[in-house]
Amino acid sequence: MRGVLASALLPFSGFALITAAAPAAHAAAVQPDGSVEYSIYVTNNGPSADDYTVTDQLPADLAGATTSTPGCSITSGTLTCTGTGLGGDSTATITVQGTAPGTAGATVANTVSVTGTLPDQDTSNNTSGTVNTNVDATLGGPLADPLVAGGTLATAGLASVAFSVRRRRAARARA
Numbered sequence: 667m668r669g670v671l672a673s674a675l676l677p678f679s680g681f682a683l684i685t686a687a688a689p690a691a692h693a694a695a696v697q698p699d700g701s702v703e704y705s706i707y708v709t710n711n712g713p714s715a716d717d718y719t720v721t722d723q724l725p726a727d728l729a730g731a732t733t734s735t736p737g738c739s740i741t742s743g744t745l746t747c748t749g750t751g752l753g754g755d756s757t758a759t760i761t762v763q764g765t766a767p768g769t770a771g772a773t774v775a776n777t778v779s780v781t782g783t784l785p786d787q788d789t790s791n792n793t794s795g796t797v798n799t800n801v802d803a804t805l806g807g808p809l810a811d812p813l814v815a816g817g818t819l820a821t822a823g824l825a826s827v828a829f830s831v832r833r834r835r836a837a838r839a840r841a
Contacts, residue, residue: 680712680754681780682791695802699768702728702799706747706760706778713754716782720747720760725774728764735760745778770803 696702708720720738722745724731731740738747738760747760766774779793786792 681782682709695800696766697805700766702766704762709757710752715751715753716784717750718782720780722778727767731764733762766801772801774799
């Protein structure tokens with residue numbers, strides 16, 4: 667009698683994290699006692715929907731940390747978020763707000779981790795890189811912009827800014 671080989675594709679997830687800090691105009695720096703907002707993007711790169719838990723031991727020098735993200739709470743300086751059924755190729759966004767230290771030269775460093783209930787085939791991206799926000803007294807206030815109502819460009823939220831420099835050749839002098 668011949669043997670029968672049975673195989674089954676077991677469900678798995680593939681969580682990954684990206685963490686960014688704002689204010690957008692100076693994502694890596696903030697004024698003393700300035701507002702800091704962390705945006706945490708939890709992505710399931712796997713094919714199967716999965717439940718997840720995000721844990722963030724918030725920086726001790728981030729004062730008054732709060733979150734209004736459903737499923738999240740902050741207890742004793744630790745942000746814990748639980749989500750259910752995050753589908754493959756889907757992303758959940760978590761936000762945390764707080765106040766930077768009042769001392770110029772300080773650095774607020776934050777790292778976040780995620781776990782799921784299903785096996786994860788790549789756990790190397792389940793912990794974010796450290797996001798460092800420098801406290802810099804030389805930063806000015808909001809940016810003036812006459813095109814925005816009230817003349818102030820909002821600097822809250824997350825933005826990705828890319829600069830491209832094109833070098834042109836000098837025009838040749840014509841005789």
